[in-house]
Amino acid sequence: MDGKVKGPGREKAKNMTRTERIEARLRESFQPRVLEVIDESERHRGHAGYQDGGESHFKVTIAADAFAGMSRIARHRAVHAALGHDLVSEIHALGLTISD
Amino acid sequence: MSAEDTIRKTVTENDVVLFMKGTKSMPQCGFSSRVAGVLNYMGVNFADVNVLADETIRQGIKEYSDWPTIPQLYVKGEFVGGCDIVTEMTLSGELDTLFAENGIAFDKDAADKIREANA
Numbered sequence: 001m002d003g004k005v006k007g008p009g010r011e012k013a014k015n016m017t018r019t020e021r022i023e024a025r026l027r028e029s030f031q032p033r034v035l036e037v038i039d040e041s042e043r044h045r046g047h048a049g050y051q052d053g054g055e056s057h058f059k060v061t062i063a064a065d066a067f068a069g070m071s072r073i074a075r076h077r078a079v080h081a082a083l084g085h086d087l088v089s090e091i092h093a094l095g096l097t098i099s100d
Numbered sequence: 101m102s103a104e105d106t107i108r109k110t111v112t113e114n115d116v117v118l119f120m121k122g123t124k125s126m127p128q129c130g131f132s133s134r135v136a137g138v139l140n141y142m143g144v145n146f147a148d149v150n151v152l153a154d155e156t157i158r159q160g161i162k163e164y165s166d167w168p169t170i171p172q173l174y175v176k177g178e179f180v181g182g183c184d185i186v187t188e189m190t191l192s193g194e195l196d197t198l199f200a201e202n203g204i205a206f207d208k209d210a211a212d213k214i215r216e217a218n219a
Contacts, residue, residue: 072189
């Protein structure tokens, strides 16, 4: 490790929203050309998994060279890994559109 | 039998299995509903496993597949993907190819209609 405060610690210090944490982790891992993180929670108000204040249902569109040559499953797994178990388990729904 | 053994048995004994929230006739989540809907519309004979009915399966399938979300589609014991991947593969025609290569019957005209409607 490089001694820099990474991931959860730094995010907590900055009091980041889930949307910001998703963006930060994906930027750090993939240096994407395109990154769009949309909080779709309001569309799911009243449905299972809706949480007060939103940030439960996300739609992410990401394009990065890092995904070249990877299968669909491998791309999704890479995104899951970059987000980390803690963040993935906080989110009720995560729609991913991934391209290279 | 452990959850892992139950899951292995299920995906081995059934050509097409969808692990989902709810059942194929009564899905309980939009993402599960979408994948079950595609399979139903394409006339694919598949086994549905309602993860909401068994917490050990709900957690077990995530570990078995190394995949954090539901639904999950299996064909011939191989993990295919979740809702986003199945949707992309339906629209690209890759799902037709996967079924054809594995000898799984499906309605090609219905699959074409899905693609026309989403073109």
